[in-house]
Amino acid sequence: MDRFDIRGGTRLAGRLTVKGSKNAALPLLAAALLTDGPVVLRDVPDLADIRGMFKLLTELGCKVDYTPAESADAAGGVVRIQVTDPTISHARYEIVRTMRASICTLGPMLAKRGSARISLPGGCAIGERPVDLHLRGLSALGADITLDSGDITARTPKANGKAGRLRGARIFLGGPFGSTVLGTANVMCAAVLAEGTTVIECAACEPEIVDLADMLTKMGANIAGAGSPRVTIQGVARLNGVDHRVIPDRIEAGTYMCAALMTNGDITLDNCPADALMAHIDRLQHAGAKFTVDEQMDPMRTLCRVQGAGTRGIQPIEVTTQPHPGFPTDLQAQLLASLTLADGNSVITERIFTERFLHVAELTRMGASIFRQGPTVIVSGVRRLVGAPVMASDLRASACLVLAGLAAEGTTIVNRVYHLDRGYERMEDRLRSLGAQIERVNDKEEVGVAAAQGVG
Ligand code: EPZ
Numbered sequence: 001m002d003r004f005d006i007r008g009g010t011r012l013a014g015r016l017t018v019k020g021s022k023n024a025a026l027p028l029l030a031a032a033l034l035t036d037g038p039v040v041l042r043d044v045p046d047l048a049d050i051r052g053m054f055k056l057l058t059e060l061g062c063k064v065d066y067t068p069a070e071s072a073d074a075a076g077g078v079v080r081i082q083v084t085d086p087t088i089s090h091a092r093y094e095i096v097r098t099m100r101a102s103i104c105t106l107g108p109m110l111a112k113r114g115s116a117r118i119s120l121p122g123g124c125a126i127g128e129r130p131v132d133l134h135l136r137g138l139s140a141l142g143a144d145i146t147l148d149s150g151d152i153t154a155r156t157p158k159a160n161g162k163a164g165r166l167r168g169a170r171i172f173l174g175g176p177f178g179s180t181v182l183g184t185a186n187v188m189c190a191a192v193l194a195e196g197t198t199v200i201e202c203a204a205c206e207p208e209i210v211d212l213a214d215m216l217t218k219m220g221a222n223i224a225g226a227g228s229p230r231v232t233i234q235g236v237a238r239l240n241g242v243d244h245r246v247i248p249d250r251i252e253a254g255t256y257m258c259a260a261l262m263t264n265g266d267i268t269l270d271n272c273p274a275d276a277l278m279a280h281i282d283r284l285q286h287a288g289a290k291f292t293v294d295e296q297m298d299p300m301r302t303l304c305r306v307q308g309a310g311t312r313g314i315q316p317i318e319v320t321t322q323p324h325p326g327f328p329t330d331l332q333a334q335l336l337a338s339l340t341l342a343d344g345n346s347v348i349t350e351r352i353f354t355e356r357f358l359h360v361a362e363l364t365r366m367g368a369s370i371f372r373q374g375p376t377v378i379v380s381g382v383r384r385l386v387g388a389p390v391m392a393s394d395l396r397a398s399a400c401l402v403l404a405g406l407a408a409e410g411t412t413i414v415n416r417v418y419h420l421d422r423g424y425e426r427m428e429d430r431l432r433s434l435g436a437q438i439e440r441v442n443d444k445e446e447v448g449v450a451a452a453q454g455v456g
Helices: 022-034 048-059 093-098 100-113 132-140 181-191 207-218 250-262 278-286 329-339 358-365 395-407 427-433 445-452
Strands: 002-007 013-017 039-044 062-067 077-083 115-119 144-148 151-155 170-172 197-201 222-224 230-234 242-245 266-272 290-293 302-307 318-320 345-349 369-373 376-380 389-391 411-415 437-442
Touching: 002 395, 013 427, 022 039, 022 048, 022 077, 022 100, 022 181, 022 207, 048 062, 048 093, 048 100, 093 100, 093 115, 100 115, 100 132, 100 151, 100 181, 132 144, 132 151, 132 170, 132 181, 181 197, 181 207, 181 230, 207 222, 207 242, 250 266, 250 278, 250 302, 250 329, 250 395, 278 290, 278 329, 329 345, 329 358, 329 376, 329 395, 358 369, 358 389, 358 395, 389 395, 395 411, 395 427, 395 437, 427 437
Parallel strands: 013 266, 039 242, 170 197, 318 345, 389 411
Antiparallel strands: 002 411, 002 437, 039 077, 062 077, 115 151, 144 151, 197 230, 222 230, 266 302, 290 302, 345 376, 369 376
């Protein structure tokens, strides 16, 4: 199992190209199931989750050819997907278990193949993560949904004894925590091939949904309002193949922005989706970071320079995670890491995944002072963090620990970096190119130590 050894204390400086977005690419890849034509996606990052989706699509009868980027500084590789066998429609537990985003295949498979069977994803390190809203949306479109042996089976209504089409409907997709991103993606993908008009109310407004709608529109779908809470879809009979470039990863960009603040560094991001990061940039500015954004460029692919707070130091702030355009839950841990070194008390409230605080105990081991009550933490800034062996069991919490290690005195060992590899391509190489002292070490003994401690 790999770990990172980090010697902290270096100010990071230099330039990086933001990779294509993992969370945009996953539903886009699944949407390839909606057409018989070839789907070509560009700027696809080389990540464990993306490779997992390739594997699933291959099982579901697709030919998948991926060419990784030639240069480490490119935004991503190119994938070509062609459905060759549309008769298979079972996403097995073995795959769903390792990659929750497998649920993205449910809507496309159901709409195009007339039925879909997919293992019900379990909870994960950041909480329970139900899919009731996905199912509610698909039922409203006329799908017959059953749950058997841990699998969801969905079927379109019968027409003349055969699988017919879904029917457009008015659907309210809000839940106790607001909208659902992958739920919106699933219902949108199902509705594009339904008969008639679908209105999704309380749709997720995330940029990844806008990217999906853009690609589906290029394929011949008729979608209005993507990026707003009300999306209207006129169903069409078929979709064409497409050639599409994935939007840059706002969470990767936001993580490197935190690295600049935390190390009092100076990082310039190319291909930066600043327009999708307004809440994050606002919070970082309040915490003292300085931003210079090229206003002449496409705001979703701009040049963005981020400088640390200088001699003034990091200022305490209040942050509440919310659905887009609010502050994203996927950057809560990274911002929290930065605020451990602020000059005063910060308050962070997590409103999307209220248990998403796996990083808190680990940061405390590095000398951070954090008090948690339910979904809120108070972070009392300390003068310094001290390196320690740490481990987290989810992607963004691991990124937070890497950031803490970069700013800490001494050596930090971040164990189990396979979580990071799910969402950050070559993070250690990229940080090293900015001056960080970070190495990937393959340490099989860590497994034994973790097992002896009962961690798992
Ligand atoms: C997506 O997950 C992202 N994953 C997550 O990124 C991200 O944290 C999340 O959106 C929120 O922004 C991908 O895009 C692959 P949700 P998703 O459905 O769509 C509740 C990362 O680190 N809910 O928008 O699964 C849910 O429990 C990951 O890259 C229901 O109650 O999240 C949560 O409280 C992790 N019922 C809230 O809604 C449902 O049926 C939002 O979840 C679905 C969700």
